[in-house]
Amino acid sequence: MTDLLPEVLPLPELPARGPGSDLVGRALGLIDGLGFDVQPAGWRLAHHAGSEHRRARAQWRRDLDDAEELLQGFGGTLKVAVGGPWTLAASVERPTGDRLLADHGARRELAEALAEGTTLLRADLGRRLPEATVLIQIDEPALLAVRDGEIPTASGFSRHRRVDPPELVGALRPMATGALLHCCAPGRWAELARRAGFDSIGVDSRLSHLDDLGEWLDGGGTLVLGVVETASAVPQSVDQLVDETLRVVRRLQIADPGERLLLGTACGLAGWDPRDIAPQLRALRRAAELSAEALLRG
Template sequence: MSGYPWGEATATGIGSHPGEDHAEAVRVVLGESPALPYLPELPARGVGADMIGRTASLLLEMPVEVQPSGWRFADRPGRDLKRARDHLVRDLDALEEAAQGYEGPFKIQVCGPWTLAGAVELKYGDKTLADPGAVRDLVDSLTEGLAAHIADVRRRVPGASEIVVQIDEPGLPGVLAGTVPTASGFGRLTAVDRQVAADRLGAVFPAGTFVVVHCCAPDVPFRVLRAAGAAGVSLDARRLNRRDEDAIGEAVEAGTALFLGVVPGVDARLPDVGVVAGPAVELWRRLGFPAATLASQVVLTPACGLAGASPAYARAALATCRKAARVLQDDPGE
């Protein structure tokens, strides 16, 4: 047993897919990522299918709407929130039908509280991130809404042995660095203290699930994510640099799983699976960890979501990650 919800030589996707056919996207995921399938997201469907609107639809007693500047909290639920919830219900219906008989771990994705706070505006126009009290309310609401969402997924996929929750936080490095623009765009919001960031992020982690935080931005804050209690970190392998390796090594030594993005998220020539697996093998070798742990602690993924890819490439990218993951198990030392 590896101690992780998945078996050795596992690959999965980040979340988003091209097109508007949610039933087909679910079938592709189950077929090409059978060791760790997930609920795909199709932002091409428009308002409410995007990362922010989809997660905002989970919030309890904090309705949202779309304004010219983007998503904003509203006085009451309206058309935009209904559309977002309808997209999610249709996706879950398709999942329930396609996943009959599936047994094993299953992954879902939600936008993290800091990225959400940096994107959704308060009723009077400032970003939620500008108001610590509003951030606390957002965290509390997301925590409750996410718990309800997980319960729904468990009901619809009764064979799911464990729910892996991916928290998408591409905006977190900017929150910590103080580079998130104000609503007007003329200023920058004050940087958030790292311990506060870890505490608020960790507060939304659902009990009884394996939480992986995904950040495809540069300067992934490994120590903040570990302090929050993340069991795994998902990142683009191309963005790794040597100055990150001490923090990565500490995380790996502590048992943190790594989801490494090893193929582009948009159409590109896909190399041989040995080349695809190379960044994981080389990282493990540089860090000095035993080859025997590589195939269980590292999961291969595309570098980011596949929304900008063609349907054929999205399928091929997942298949390539799946085949490359076997390299980690079959011949990790070469």
């Protein structure tokens, strides 16, 4: 992987290792002080950590041990993805049923515990890989659904109440420093990221409002533009990626975005054939080079 993405290297997530390796379980594995277990409906807050929660915590230790061994001397940016507080609140059940999203106190406690766990993760990686720069990516696919009151209740007959922007921002702010906020849902959320203090955002190029992206870049922020469409799990050619990049960048009227515009994937590659991942990343890297050359030529 270091030869494919030497500047910004994602820590592999390997989601096919059980409940503790999906987006929610992996984030819960960073949390100490709160216990969780797995029920037929998914993850649930519990009085004590269940075997799946303990396994998720142990999985992080093994992954960090492997990273320390394999990445000694790595001096680039190591990007580590963590599920965000609102996606967790919309996914994890209360002991009494329904989502933590329905309980103001529980969702605040979850957000605080996650922020603390992420801080400890950053510090641990800093000790293990002192030459690397650690970038935490906060994945919030449910952010807009929480804001707009679109998360269904357990019965499926109604929706949880919308969460107002000040509370959304308040839960995200402790995690914002040196982090990237990623949301691949369609809609407008860049202003929430700005208010929370994020300097970087990651978006799906096909689902984003270009005005928001232009304002973000004009304000000095860094943008990771997800030009690889990931939902279909169909590889895309270098030419397709260049076309998509130039479509967005030229409409934004950015002559030279410099280092503030990076290319990436719209979301993760968990559902892809493993044989397609390395070639797609090579295509992405080549597309970034050709897009930069095309912009310089005008």
